[in-house]
Amino acid sequence: MNKMRKEHNLTKNQKIIFDLIDKSSQPLKAYSILYNVQKKGIKAPLQVYRALDKLVEIGKIHKIESRNAFIACHNSSCQVAKATAFSICEICEKVTEISSAGLSKYLANFKDKDGMKYSKYNLEFFGLCKKCTLK
Amino acid sequence: MNKMRKEHNLTKNQKIIFDLIDKSSQPLKAYSILYNVQKKGIKAPLQVYRALDKLVEIGKIHKIESRNAFIACHNSSCQVAKATAFSICEICEKVTEISSAGLSKYLANFKDKDGMKYSKYNLEFFGLCKKCTLK
């Protein structure tokens, strides 16, 4: 029903790989994904990368560029993968997708000196997460 | 001796590689840099990557994460190696470092829902540059 209409559109490989990323508490790297899905019959890097490309394209996952890793989108308003922001802990590598109406609005409307507007952005914040700050 | 903002004295390899990047009108990739400096005696990837790491660390260059490429900082002696923003044209791949006081201020002060503040960020905007818009 409302549950996984989108997910039903995923192909077998896409679903296997999405489920793995979605269950994970931290971003996963392509070859770590490959290793984890080999028992399900996905044997080659290209099978993983193709699924990842598609999942990124439809906004089910995001790529954390500074880490070459992939995280499931848990931001219901983020249908489109065109406006992403993350916080990254430099100690434990915990990554969280930031969902801030103020931030999205500010960035979506940002214009540079020439008045150029952008169709897409990706923002990565770095610092220490709560847990690591206390250590 | 006090710690005056000592001009980082670049070593030979660092200088060769910085000069190349600085002269370039677009971001350069590590192996493209390697091919271009082989005539100057830099023969191995590691020599390039070590220089790049150092140059990034001291803010003379920045890495464009989504492109795995490096660009010289033109933000007058970049205090902001830890606060970077770029615009990237998705057609011609032209990259420009954004220098906007408003944007830097907004992001430097941004706090997430938990009140977490960040020590560093990188923002990449995507769209079409002026030239490509007109085509």
Place this chain on the structure above:
DNA sequence: TTTTTAGTTGTTATAATATAACACTATGTA
């Protein structure tokens, strides 16, 4: 129904990006 089409799959091979390990050299400072 059959045909066509776009998209996905499976596979091998290879390209592109980046780091490990180790011996050595240069340079600044006590």
Place this chain on the structure above:
DNA sequence: TACATAGTGTTATATTATAACAACTAAAAA
């Protein structure tokens, strides 16, 4: 001088990602 710190040169290897091509599948068009 002796020591510490940073950079160098080198070989080998790890990690991340794409090229090329044949085959399959679902669904749209005829």
